[in-house]
Amino acid sequence: MSLRDLPKVELHLHLEGGAPPRFIAGLAREKGLDISRIFKPDGSYDYRDFWHFLEVYEAACSTLQTPEDYGRLTRAVLEESAANGVVYTEAFLSPDFCGGRDLSAWREYLSAIMEAAEAAERSMGITMRGIVTCIRHFGPEAAKETAKCAAETAGDWLVGFGMAGDELRGKPRDFAYAFDMAREAGLGITVHAGEWAGADSVRDALEALRPARIGHGVRAIENLELVDRLAERGVVLEVCPGSNVFLGVYPSWEDHPIAQLKARGVKVTVSTDDPPFFHTSMTAEYDRLAQTFEWEEEDLRELARTATHAAFCGEATRERILERLEPADV
Structure with a gap:
């Protein structure tokens, strides 16, 4: 089995951040928005460094203005994931961008996202669940409003809450x-930490x-006592090696x-x-893990099993996904 076809589970995917550039370019044309500056001649996203990346990301998101846009985005993202062997994904969603933390508007956006996800599961066999994230640099009061949106729509599909944004x-x-x-x-509960800030x-x-x-x-890793505490408590890390290397958190895969x-x-x-944005995919991540650390197919299957056990979905969904991870001859 090729690594592309190996069944995978992804727990750390920003929905807007998964938008294919051709999809965003198409939305921009439909809406008469000129964001050509964010694309390279080959059509990929173009930015110089992390801070410029944030500007490009914001410009791309400016095309996403309605629940229908988010429904279309969800399908486009899931098509890419499914093409790379992902059978289950949890995506970060934010009421800050979907309705401005207004509960009524958030319900409309969430409904459109869920409808698109359910259609993708029927047609592509990929299962999606949502995690609401508050935005750290928007402050604690905004986070409370975001948490209220999450609490009011929690259920079988909306399964988690986290925090993204400026870690500093x-x-x-x-x-x-x-x-x-x-x-x-x-x-x-999940929290972004230990990317741009250190072990503390x-x-x-x-x-x-x-x-x-x-x-x-x-x-x-900068504090081995903390590493041991994570291991003892069974806290799961949603590691994104390609992102870390591309943005310069680590200079190379070998240093990760x-x-x-x-x-x-x-x-x-x-x-x-x-x-x-980081010119990667789940297939590319698996390829680099295999090349850099000599991880074999069973090591990669174990990553997916760990992710499935850590997923916030219901038990029936977890058991169904675990079954899909095993080799056909087992």
Whole structure:
């Protein structure tokens, strides 16, 4: 079996960040928006560094203006994921961008996303669930409004709550109220930490917000006592190696600590983060893992099993996905 066909599970995917550039360019033409500056001549996204990436990302998102746009986006993203062997994905969604944290508007956006996801499952066999994220640099009060949207729409499809945004702004404890609200609604908890800030960022998120998973988390490697604590508590890391290398968190795949974290007993999974922006895919991630760390097919299947056990979906869905991960002759 080729690595492209190997069944995969992804836990860290920003819905807008998964938008194929051709899809965004098409929306821009439909709406009469001139965002040609964000594309290279070959049609891919064009940016110089992380901060310019944020500007390009914002310009791309300016084309997403209605629930219908988000429905179409969902289908486009899932088509790319399914083509790379992904059988289950959890995508980050934000009421900040889908209705401005207005609960009524958020319900409309969420309905369009869910409808598109359910259609993709029927036609492509890929299962999607949603995780609401508050935006760290928007502040704690906005996070409370976002958490309310999440709590009011929690269920079999909307299964988690997390926090993205500028990791250098604010302290995790400032957002404890929002996370408590989400936890009381039965949502799984994940937090972006340990990407642009160091091990202390992971430790603070762990202590203040008690997440089951941490987005990125790789810079925990700078404190081996913390690494051991993650392993002991069974906290799962949503690792995005291609993203980390592309953005310069680590200079190369050889320098990336995913293998060290795994060897020390931490539960690691692999995701793409914002795949077209970072010129990656789940197939490309698996290829590089195999090449760099000499991981074999069973090592990669184990990554998917770990991710499935860490997913925030219901048990019936988990069992169904686990069955799809096993070789056909088992």
